[in-house]
Amino acid sequence: MTKNLSRRPLTGQLVAHLVSVLGTSMSALAIPWLVLTSTGSATRTGLIAFAELAPYVAMQALGGPLVDRIGARRAYVLGNAAAAVAVCAIPGLYVIGLLPSGALAALVAVAGALRGVADCAGQVLVPGAAGLGAVPLERAAGLNGSANQTGLFVGAAAAGVMVSALGAPAVVLVDGITFALAAALVALLVPTAAQPQRSQRRLSTRQYAADLAEGARFIRTDRLLLVLVAMIAVTNLLDQGINAVLVPVWIREHLHQPRALGLIAGALGAGALIGALTAAWLGPKLPRRVVFTIGTLVAGAPLSLVLALTGTLPPALTAAFVAGLAVGGLNPILHAVLYERVPPQLRARTLGAIKASAWIGTPIGPLLAGGLIEATGLRTTLLTFAAIFLVATTAVLTLPAMRDMNRLRPQPDATRAAGNEAGSEPASPTLRTVAGTEHGETRAADG
Structure with a gap:
């Protein structure tokens, strides 16, 4: 296998992820708009989103556990292909007048469940595809994050234009086609x-429960993963409160310009994309713990603090861009750590559980932000969020478990050759923690 051919699986997976996120980002605007224009009900719009x-x-x-039995590649292909059918049915039924709210809710629920399985499988394919091409995990994770940010950024912009020009049903149809295309790309380019x-x-009911428990138990017994899961849940809660409530209220009180919301979101997105691309390029050469520490501190408290201390747009845009840079640089490190520490046979159930855990607090963030604003005012709430961010991240960064972010070094007798055989597990040497070793001295372990 040539060097270029060996990297084709990772390229195929990354392009499939980009296409899928692009369509999802477009439908995130188009489906609510379709419901709102059809029914005029904000409540129904929220229910469909839920x-x-x-x-x-x-x-x-x-x-x-389902992905483990089906196989990650097949689960990704079948999940996205079936989701494409469910999503494409939405504009088809709408055009012929057979899309009541109940049918729409059922279709989006089916599509959401199928996409959940497919995305769970996609997380497993990234480190495997990287192993086939001897791509360092930070680079693969950074490129995957870049694909995600590009899809979100371009999809949101394209959706606004396409909904105006073609209508919401046409945009939903495009979303369904992107799922089918993602399935085809992985089927053609990503090997078993x-x-x-x-x-x-x-896969009995008892074994299914045992498999889920095994993934949860692995997280509980790995002190670094447990710390990271807790930190991600808290910071996502705070981020959601800032983005969904605090920034819009700040714009209303100080700028009275709705377009500023798009500008700040664009600055965050652009910074995150640049940060992810930079991490993909430089990540394998940088000390993980140092970069993670700086990025964590910069990504959280400063934006809230700047909003609390200023009422003009330029400082807010600058702070949002810098926060985006930090977030974009953090995610590749987080994913590289997860890929390294979770054994291949546990990745589907463990990485899926971790991603779901990251969403747990997101509904609470806006409620917390809104309640604090009502009780104390916007400025005090922004300072409170900044303080919570600073305390939470500083506390995590000082924990002894964070020393385990050092890269893992393969055992001397491990071999990567078996990973390139068709149908075998790619490049998955036995790993051990290099306690007390500086990151720069262990870069060779990432291949």
Whole structure:
């Protein structure tokens, strides 16, 4: 296998992820707009959004044992292909007048559940595809994050234009086509060797529960993963409160310009994309713990603090861009750590559970922000969020478990050759923690 051919699986997975996120980002605007213009009900719009999101999050957490039996590659292809059918049915039924709210809720719920399984499988394919091309994990994670940010950024912008020009049903149809295209790309470009070996155990109800418990137990017994899961849940809660409530209220009180909301979101998105691309380029050469510490401190408290201390747009845009840079640089490190520490046979159920855990606090963030604003005012709430961010992240960064972010070094007798055989587990040497070793001295372990 040539060097270029060996990297084709990772390229295929990344392009598939980009296409899928692009369509999802477009439908995130188009489906609510379709409901709102059809019914005029904000309540129904919210219910439809919930009907899609709840199954998606649930299947991220619960789909791991299913992915283990089906195989990550097949689960990704079948999940996205079936989701394409469900999503494409929405504009088809709408055009012929057979899309009541109940049918729409059922279709988006089915699509959300299928996408949850497919995305759970996609997380497993990234490190496997990287192993086939000898791509360092930070680079693969950074490129995957860049694909995600590009899809979100371009999809949101394209959706606004396309909904105006073509109508919401046409945009939903495009979303369905992107799922089908993502399935085709992985089917054609990502080999079976990019996935862990499929579990041969019979999937009874008892075994299903045991598999889920095994993934949860692995997280509980790995002190670094446990710390990171807790930190991500807290910071996502705070981020959601800032983005969904605090920034819009700040704009209303100080600028009275709705377009500023798009500018700040664009600055965050652009910074995150640049940060992810930079991490993909430089990540394998940088000390993880140092970069993670700086990024964590910069990504959280400063934006809230700047908003609390200023009432003009330029400082807010600068702070948002810098925060985006930090977030974009953090995610590749987080994912590289997860890929390294979670054994291939546990990745589907463990990574899915971790991703679902990251969403747990997001509904609470806006409620907390709104309640504090009502009780104390905007400025005090922004300072409170900044303080919570600073205390939470500083406390985590000082924990002894964070020393385990050092890269893992393969045992001397490990071999990568077996990983390139068709149908076998790619490049998955036995790993051990290099306690007390500086990150720069262990870069060779990432291949």
